[in-house]
Amino acid sequence: MKVAKFGGSSVANAEQLTKVGNIIRSDQDRKFIVVSAPGKRFSDDIKMTDMLIALGTAYHNGEAYEENLSSVKNRFSEIIEELKLDLSVLDEIEHSIKSALSVEGPLESRMDAIKAIGEDSSAKILSAYLTDQGLPAFYINPQEAGIIVSNEPGNAQILPESFDKIYSLHEKEGILVIPGFFGYSKEGNLVTFSRGGSDITGSIIAAGVKAEMYENFTDVDSVYSVNPNIVRNPKEITILTYKEMRELSYAGFSVFHDEALIPAFREKIPVCIKNTNNPEAPGTLVVAEKEASEKCVVGIASDTGFCSLYVSKFLMNREIGFGRKLLNIFEDEGISFEHAPSGIDDMSVIFRDKRFTAEKENSVVNRIKEELRVDTVSIHRDLAVIMVVGEGLVNTIGVAEKATSAFAKAGVNIEMINQGSSEVSMMFGINASEIDKAIQSLYTSFFE
Amino acid sequence: MKVAKFGGSSVANAEQLTKVGNIIRSDQDRKFIVVSAPGKRFSDDIKMTDMLIALGTAYHNGEAYEENLSSVKNRFSEIIEELKLDLSVLDEIEHSIKSALSVEGPLESRMDAIKAIGEDSSAKILSAYLTDQGLPAFYINPQEAGIIVSNEPGNAQILPESFDKIYSLHEKEGILVIPGFFGYSKEGNLVTFSRGGSDITGSIIAAGVKAEMYENFTDVDSVYSVNPNIVRNPKEITILTYKEMRELSYAGFSVFHDEALIPAFREKIPVCIKNTNNPEAPGTLVVAEKEASEKCVVGIASDTGFCSLYVSKFLMNREIGFGRKLLNIFEDEGISFEHAPSGIDDMSVIFRDKRFTAEKENSVVNRIKEELRVDTVSIHRDLAVIMVVGEGLVNTIGVAEKATSAFAKAGVNIEMINQGSSEVSMMFGINASEIDKAIQSLYTSFFE
Known part of the structure; x- marks a missing residue:
């Protein structure tokens, strides 16, 4: 059995939903379907979730919200009409909007109820459409599915007891269509996950039902080995490990929320990233372990917006506790650090x-100067981080050489190298302004 | 004015002391002379300090110590006779040995007094010899010189008030010969520095008198760019900065105690390492700052005996305080860490x-497992650290490439790279068994 999750672009309109229907029909193993709220149909379009947030905000502030309400309804009714579905689906959706607006209690709880309408309605529409197409499909509310979460509006955490309940979904007949993005607290309140939370729902269901695979349908054929905005037509990644995925996601790969996959990862369920618009393409498979292959580098990720703080103090390495004290200041100030390489008399964060x-x-x-009595402290903003990622990279002779020559060829100075702390990546720090030429040169070295 | 310090091999016998006399005579600026205890004359010889420790230990344990005592006296009398000095010098030395053995109070204080006899006697012999040669030389006791230290036997720390007192040595006429290795507490007790402490005395005197240069006479022509036991006839370093010296000293360069130089460094006094046996050689100059030169790498140092601890934990980088907690365990257990590179879900110490x-x-x-709930923790012993050192290294494109290709050419896998935390070095971690071929290959790349 597979869990298939369809993202916002896959349920954005009737045409896309038709494709989804065909995908589900083409593989009888696709029993558990998770859907997002309708996404953008064209680049200037507004996502349903944003429309709902606007509606909820206007309603809360006592402003005129009728226009917001009718755009939401229109968007749904358009899809329903185009799919030629019974209008009772629209009635149900309108009813749930009314209920959401009248939720009592704190603002956040009402907002959560309103935001959840996007996914909830997608699930209702898709199950009606599948039924209309002669498939035995059923809408399953997350409460019924067993998704019990902590009562943290906008940031729900799944509770461990959920998984056994979810496993019993196996007993239900037919194709089960479950809205993503939200669950219910023990007290029965609707609570949403963090944004992008349909991936979380999919991953939770996959873990709960112990699926043989979790398919994540989006609008790209696969994960690319490098950012396609920097390198034209880069190679596709056919298979990568969870660890590699994590390292790539960290520095700029945003195919999906890697943290959303934790429940699936814990159960070692393979995840397949596929394209709703081209379901024949094999996609990218993300697995717990893979065979050692010759090519040890699978991808190159990059991200800007980093900052480094450099301190030097004569005889630093003789001072037991120096590093800990420095990191303590960061913790006190609520700054999560990414790396903290240190030399003999120097340390960077x-x-x-x-x-x-x-x-x-x-x-x-000021705190560093006063509390640690350092000789110098300086800040370097506009730093970019590049991750060269691949299992087995650490044990392959010559990878560091290949990477560093690529930087030299591009005339890019390396501000920072961190290799060996992770077994699947090498990290480089450079000036953000040089990111494109550095990445292009690295891509040429490793993939061409 | 210069401070010249002569190490153990420079005062090991009459022949060496004659060279020292010539060196002092050849430059009128050499006003402040600091001496070590007699060192080895041949490879199986016993250093005076070790003879004195044996004497003190036997005396303390109530064992027969007469033989130890006579070897000490014989060694000094041999030097005095060969230099044809007045035997009153030997009387003075014998008298001070007697006083040291009869010091009251804790064992450590008596031991300090006995250990100090080596340097103290060297200074007396040298000043007598210089006088005999017609030079206006005077023995100056450290108390008279103003070296006031903390009362920590075997690990004295200089007290700040010393420096003004030392500066007044300028008022004294002639060449002042001061024994290295010890000072006096405020209460008037003799207290020794840590072993190798004559370098400390020299550096303190240089800082105190604000010398134009601190000359450190030893038995090598200069500091080499790489360990001569690994690479035959390596290039000599003519000039390097304090920072470069620190980084080289850290990983295996042991020409002298780099920490001993702190007082001189603080005053930005240039330090020159010279050879008593070849005083014409220019030696190696260690300075606060140097002109940017084309060659950005000055030396390659290496040391074994390192260990790395690797931990991984899913989502580590989201956990504020993780790094701090890990380093805290090291601090609690009294282990001073050298580096702590971290990845996204991994960290090494x-x-x-x-x-x-x-x-x-x-x-x-066990503490890491229990307190940090990590996914994996592993230890890797027998790690070697290689430092490629040079000012300006961080801003030079292509250095990392040159270094990493040297490893690849030697067929050595790089376990770890840490660049950028220090501005003057790149650090590599490899298996200790591969150190020689790695260093040889690096040397060829950077120096041939």
Whole structure:
């Protein structure tokens, strides 16, 4: 049995839903279907979830919300009409919108109920469509499916007891269509996951039913070995491990939320990333372990927005506790660091600069000067991180040479190298302005 | 004015002391002379300091010590006779040995007094010899010189108030010969520095008198760019910065105690390493700053005896405080770590394995498992660290390529690279068994 999850672009309109229907029909193993809210149909389109947030916000603020409400309804009714479904589906959706708007209690709980309408309606529409097409499909509410979560609006965490309940979905006949993105607290409140949470639902269902595979349908044929905005027509990755996926996701690969996959990863369920618009393409398979292959590098990821803080202090390495004290200041200031390479009398801390305001910088630098009595402390913003990723990379002679020559060929100075702490990646730090030529040169070296 | 310090081999016998006399005579700026205890005259010889430790131990244990005592006296009398000095010098030395043996108080204090006889006697002999040669030389006791230290036997620390007192040595006429290795506490007790402490004395005197140069006379022409036991006839280093010296000293360069130089470094006094047996050779100059030269790598150092501990935990980088907690365990267990490179879900800690017993390993590993709930933790012993050192290395394109190709050419797998945390070095970790071929290949790439 497989769990198939369809993302926003796969359920954006009637045409896409028809494709989804065909995909489900073509493989009898696709018993558990998880859907997102309708996504964009064209680049300037508004995602259903954003429409619902606008509706909820206007309603909460006592502003006119009728226009928001009718755009939501229109979007659904358009899909329903095009699919020539019974209008009772629309009635049901309208009813659930009304219920969501009238949820009592804190704002966040009502907002969660409103946001969840996108996925919930997608599931209702798809199950009606599949039934209409003669398939034995049933809408299953997450509560009925057994998705019991913590009561943290917008950031629900699955509770361990859910999985046994979910496993019993096997007993149900037919194709089960489950809305993604939300579950229910023990008290019965609807609570949403963090954004992108349909991936989380899919992964939870896959883990719960112990699926043979978790298929994640999106709008690309596969995961690419490098960002296609930097390198034209890059090679596709056919298979990669969870670890490789994690390292690639970390630095800019955003095919999906890698953390969403944790429940599936824990059960060692293979994940397949496929394209709704080209279901014949093999996609990219993400597995717990793979055979050692000759090519040890599977992908090159990159991300900007990093910052490094450098401190030097004579005889630092004789001072037991220095590193710990430095990291303690970061922890105190609520900054999660990414790496902290150290030399003899020097140490750097690399972190994302998103929340590192000038004020925060001031406070961190002052504390370091006062509490650690360092000789120098300096900050370097606009740092880019490049990850060269592949299982077995650490045990292959010459990979570091290949990578470093690629930088030299591109005339890019390497500010930082960190190899060996991870068994599946090498990390490089360079100036953000040189990212494109560095990546292009690395791609040529490793893939051409 | 210069401070010249002569190491153990330079004062090992009459022949060496004659060379020292010529060196002092040849440059009128050599006003402040610091001496070690007589060192080895041939490879199986016993250093004076070790003879004195044996004497002190036997005396303390109530064992027969007469033989030890006479070997000490014989060694000095031999030097004095060969230099044809007045025997009153020997009387003075014998008198000071007697006083040292009768020191009251804790064992450590008496031991310090006995150990100090080596340097103290060297200074007395040298000043007598210089006087005999018609030079205006005077023995200056460290107390008279103003070397006031903390009362920690065997590990004295200089007290800040010393420096003003030392500066007033300028008022004294002639050449001042000061024994290295010890000072006096405020209470007037003789206290020794850590072993190799004559370098400390020389550096303190240089800082105190604000010398134009601190000359460190030893038995090599210069600092070599690489360990001569691994590469035959390696290039000599003519000039290097304090920082470069520190990085080279860290991994195996042991021309002298780099920490001993701190007082001189703080005052930015240039240090020159010279050879008593070949004083015409320019030696190696160690300076605070040097001109940027084309060759950015000055030396390659290496050391074995490192150990790495690797931990992995899914989603580690989301866990604020993980790194700090891990380093905290090391601190708790009294292990000073050298480097702690981290990946996304992985972190390594590199440290010296000297005191990392099997028992300690067990305790550290168990704490990490229990307190940090990691997925895996493993230990890798027999790691060697190689430092490629040079100012400006970080800003030079292609250095990393040159270094990594050298490893690849030698067929050596790189376990670890850490670049960028220090501005003057790149660190590599490899298996200790492959150190020679790696170093030879690196040397060929950078120096031939």
